[in-house]
Amino acid sequence: MKTGVGMTHLKKTLINYQKPIVRITSIVGIILLIGIAFLIFESGFFNNPDRVQNWVEGFGSIAPLAFLGLTYVQVVIPVLPGNVSTVVGVMLFGIGLGSVLNIVGIFIGSLTNFLLARRFGRGFASYFVKQETYDKYIGWVNKGKRFERFFWISLVFPGFPDDFICLIAGLTKMPLKKFVFYFLLCKPITLFIYTLFAIYGMQFFYDLIQSI
Structure with a gap:
């Protein structure tokens, strides 16, 4: 009985701290997004991308490992939109390594989300997202095969909160092997395509601004 009361108290505590954390991470994300956009344009990447990549190579193996760690953290604690970090990765390290x-x-971050949600349940899944997002997607938990279709669709097409949907997957009966299969089948190719679209789109707007 005491254990149940303790878990209830823990859940209430998490809910009390949820909104401030979501608000803070959103503000930090906006600031970082503006800062990254400024640095990209100021770096001269679009005029001389090799110069930027040579500068990164000067840090040796530390640079890619640091970026890998930041990408992982970004998935588990979503501060920036995922597409921002992927674009920065390709800009800094090239299309191949990036x-x-x-x-x-x-x-690795998505797999961590899946396993954490499976271990700690709905309270954890709601921790780093807005209540509206949680309410909008949590209903998919009990939809069985329909959720599996929704899951791979969310990985293929943009506009879905992939990180949170991976958390939801951990709350369903989806086996770990199936989660890994769907993710590796759908995500790499679409991520690559969308990243290139974003980079060429930025290049287009940069050239447009320069011509004015």
Whole structure:
């Protein structure tokens, strides 16, 4: 009985701290997003990308490992939109290494989300998202095969909160092997395509601004 009361108290405590944490991470994310956009344009990447990549290579193996760690943390504690970090990765390390670092970091982070949700339940799944997002997607937990279709669709198409949906997957009866299969089948190729679209889109706007 005491254990049940203790768990209830813990859940209430998490809910009390949830909104401030979501608010703080959102503000930090906006500030970082503006800062990253400024640094990208100021770095001269679009004029001379090799210069930026040579600068990164000067840090040796520390740079890719640090970026891999940041990508992992970004998935588990979503501060920046995922597409921002993937674009930065390709800009800094090139299409080959940058894409590998992106998918490895995102995969390990998504797998962590899946396992944490399976271990700690709905209270944890709601911790780092807005209540509206939680209410919108949590209903998929009990939809069985329909959730599996929704899961791979969310990995293929943009606009879905992938990190949170991986948390939801951990609350369902989806086997770990199936989660890994769907993720590795759908995410790498679509992530690569969307990242290139974003980079070329930024290049287009940069050239447009320069021509004005």
